[in-house]
Amino acid sequence: MVVPQPDPVMQAVIEASFDPVDIAFGPPDNVIALCSKHSLEKCAECDVDFTNLNRLSRLLQMNPSLRCPPPPTMLSQKLSVAINNTKEEGNTLYKSGQYDKAIQRYSMAANFAAQRPPWEAAQMMREELSAILSNRSAAFFEMGDYINALVDADQVIQLKRPWGKGHFRKAKALLSMKEYQEAKEAIELGLEFEPESAEMITLRETIENHLREQRATRRSTNGAA
Template sequence: MIQPTPDPALQALIDQSFTPVPLNLSEDGHTAHCSAHKLEKCDDCGVEFGITNRLSRLLVANPGLLCPPPSNVISQKLTQMVTATKDEGNTLFKSQKAALAIPKYSTAAMYAIQRPPWEANQFMREELSAVISNRSAAYFEVHDYISALADAETVIYIRKNWSKGHFRKAKALLGLGRYAEAADAVRLGLSFEPSNSVSRKARIYAEIVLTSGSYRNCSDSSRISNGHNKDATRSPQ
């Protein structure tokens, strides 16, 4: 095979910023570590081989791939695993079995983050944020408001412009009695999706609680009616 001639200007730029790094390979030759301490990430040596090693493991596990496929190629098998496991969690959640739904959502999240680095990052973000959002709702139902808040914050970090993450955060904050922060969270969510009717009702509820100084019980915070006496906040994705 004839190798293309590298562009001289690009090669000069690469050479200018290139710094050789001593390393050791694992016994199977699949992963790299610093030569001094045999660590994948070593602050003393100033090296971090985590991403490189992850790519190496993925390629080793998929010997049929001669090179990473284009970014628009999505692993359908992994998508099916995430969706099926999330749906199992949703079924349990809707059956008032939130505690049993939590590990299902955790497993679905674990599958979602296993996507190879050459797949579209946005796809993973949307998939993962939906699963973690549902787990936040499940944690809320079992009155674990700290975990519900942590998951909501994760959703916001992954997908800031999605109002549901801010709404999940507001619910968790209501459960913790942090009413002013809950109202702020919903306002921020509505700034991204001002037409979201559920979030608008949540904002009204949070502001009523904030101004009245009353909060009867945590179950009331989930009763933000959608006009049909149903809990509009309980439905997972």
Template sequence: MSHDHPHPHPHPHPQPQPQLGGGPSGPPGGLPVNPALLTLLDSLPHENVPFSLQTIQLPSPPNAPPQQGIVVTCTEHQNSSCEICGVDFNALNYMHQFLRSAPAEAIPPPPNVQPPPQRAEMIKQLKEQGNTAFKSQQFPAAIQAYSKSADMALSRPPWELAALSRDETAIALCNRSAAFAFVNAWANALADAEAVVILKRPWTKGHFRKARALVGLERFEDAKQALIDGLQYEPNDKELNNFLKEIEEKLRQAEPQD
């Protein structure tokens, strides 16, 4: 009874950004040139500093093949930092080495580039593994798979669409809340459901999971309010309305009799 996808979620596509300049005379790769930015850069005071490029041996782990790198040095003394020449290229060399050795996800791609599909596919596969385990009533395995799916969604680089990460995370946590409920881990189920409500407030499934966890904790008034909050977005939601009737009946039965 996993409710991981109550309705289709369209994948947002970034809108093309207006180009501020450029053309056939622009830089290679078809990147647009902003004339105003170029004018600003040209107006900054600067001076030409002579430099040389030197090939050096880079430190490497034991038993690893030796590696070489290129550093910027002063021309006369071949030092990356030279008081005599009045230059310090250490920051430049550090940035160069970092960019060469950094993983691909540490460097933002050009604008309007779609994120690689591998992460989305892995998030989907982990979610489906969780669904399979859930249907087989293997709830610990389901919780583990949903946790990995949520972790991968939350680890998307910050320059990717935030809405995509929110959607993937909300689905994984919603499913994990259901799995926690089936092993009576009501506090965990409530924490996940509350996170889902924050991530996707109009999605009634999060409000339903929250109400169910609150019922497990015997907080019936809070559960009723959680359902009322969800019905603000979809007043005709059958699942929420039926659950609300059940809770109201429990509350009536708990009222003292005259």
């Protein structure tokens, strides 16, 4: 097999931007990269961060049969089963009203999803995490913990912005916190992605009713003054 020669222009660009870094190696088995001056994985003074590199190194060390990372279309089936089973356990607990236990299972499922190796498709992890965190947001909401419900909803939006469910969860949490204007903005953004969503249309009407009542109360108060 003939090895293609590198493009000389691109090679020149790579060499011009190359900045050598002194590194040391740490345990186990000297496979962890560290800054040479302080033996740190992440060092502000040396301006290096080997966290992701070392994570890949550890994963390869734990899987000696892998000569190189597999293609991103290949997924860890055992991890997928663990994620789905744990999420479904959370769903069962949620449906039975055991919201605190459901949150624990959703949190465990999210931790499993975050452990996907870096060579697997990032889209898979985003899909899994967005669904899990959306469900956990709903469980927090049912427990009256609107702040954590809002935090999870924001995470869902960051992971999967075009999905209306994240915006719906955010608007519900804000509504319960009596942040009516912010709730309206959240639900209107969700409706831009899913304009036919019945649950979002209904929630928008509820929010607008609260806004009208709030304005009427303010006018009444100002008039009495």
